[in-house]
Amino acid sequence: MKVIDDIAGIRSYVSAIKARGETIGLVPTMGYLHDGHLNLMRMARKLSDHVVISIFVNPTQFGPNEDLDRYPRDFERDMMLASSVGVECIFHPRPEEIYPDGYATYISVEGLSNVLCGVSRPTHFRGVATVVAKLFNIVEPDIAVFGEKDYQQLVIIKRMVDDLNMKVKVVSHPIVREKDGLAMSSRNRYLSAQERKRATVLNRALKRAEQMFRQGERDVYRIKNILTDMIMQEHGCNIDYIEVVDANSLSRLQTIERRAVVALAVKIGKARLIDNIILDPT
Numbered sequence: 001m002k003v004i005d006d007i008a009g010i011r012s013y014v015s016a017i018k019a020r021g022e023t024i025g026l027v028p029t030m031g032y033l034h035d036g037h038l039n040l041m042r043m044a045r046k047l048s049d050h051v052v053i054s055i056f057v058n059p060t061q062f063g064p065n066e067d068l069d070r071y072p073r074d075f076e077r078d079m080m081l082a083s084s085v086g087v088e089c090i091f092h093p094r095p096e097e098i099y100p101d102g103y104a105t106y107i108s109v110e111g112l113s114n115v116l117c118g119v120s121r122p123t124h125f126r127g128v129a130t131v132v133a134k135l136f137n138i139v140e141p142d143i144a145v146f147g148e149k150d151y152q153q154l155v156i157i158k159r160m161v162d163d164l165n166m167k168v169k170v171v172s173h174p175i176v177r178e179k180d181g182l183a184m185s186s187r188n189r190y191l192s193a194q195e196r197k198r199a200t201v202l203n204r205a206l207k208r209a210e211q212m213f214r215q216g217e218r219d220v221y222r223i224k225n226i227l228t229d230m231i232m233q234e235h236g237c238n239i240d241y242i243e244v245v246d247a248n249s250l251s252r253l254q255t256i257e258r259r260a261v262v263a264l265a266v267k268i269g270k271a272r273l274i275d276n277i278i279l280d281p282t
Contacts, residue, residue: 001090003090004091005093011138022049022050026044026139026168028131028144030056030186031073031186033082036147036183040173043173044171051086051089055075055078063121063122098134107129108125109160115152116250120240125153129156132160133166140167140168144168146173147174147175181207183273190269191268198237199271201230205231205264206262209227220255223244224243238266240265241265256281262276262277
């Protein structure tokens with residue numbers, strides 16, 4: 001497995017693959033890999049001839065007082081895990097390689113970036129869209145795989161690809177969960193044993209929303225109230241948001257009459273956790 005840390009090097013590597021008429025699958029990550037990431041790589045492995053992942057803790061998607069400096073990193077472990085699922089190349093650039101002195105260009109996906117997580121993290125998705133666009137331009141993948149846990153991110157990237165006529169096909173992978181239902185996340189390591197147990201309420205609440213929906217409930221207000229009560233009963237859970245939104249536009253719904261997403265963000269201790277579930281009346 002190759003590790004490449006510069007743009008010229010990864011472009012040369014990609015050019016050789018494309019010259020052979022072979023396809024590339026890209027999985028962008030910030031490292032500290034877990035089985036959720038590995039499932040994305042396994043999907044990319046099935047859908048392309050070569051799998052490239054990026055490991056880059058992107059500074060532009062962290063706001064003031066967020067966890068950039070303490071974001072977990074373990075590159076040696078990441079290499080071992082990536083190799084175990086057939087990744088051929090890791091693009092591991094330094095921040096100055098991606099954002100050299102004088103860097104001044106950013107991508108903002110209007111309308112989708114200032115809702116849900118964008119309310120409390122107003123610059124986050126500008127950073128996400130910018131770095132993903134740069135990775136697409138540098139690696140030129142045929143497909144790119146993203147997880148549905150970061151549902152808002154997935155919708156934003158798909159919109160960016162459509163709006164800017166990018167050639168890459170964006171593929172989504174269902175949320176990968178721990179045995180107790182907690183969505184896998186690099187930030188789960190911030191949780192103490194007690195907080196980790198409390199965090200399972202997120203998935204339990206979403207399952208309750210799904211149960212209500214299957215029993216015929218379509219009123220968003222009632223669903224949100226039940227979820228709020230469930231989560232607030234757990235000590236130390238601070239709700240950022242609980243929303244029910246259109247699955248494509250991310251606009252708030254009052255009643256569920258089309259494909260919708262119940263999305264939430266909750267802070268538990270030092271960890272801000274997100275999760276979601278898709279409800280489809282068709």
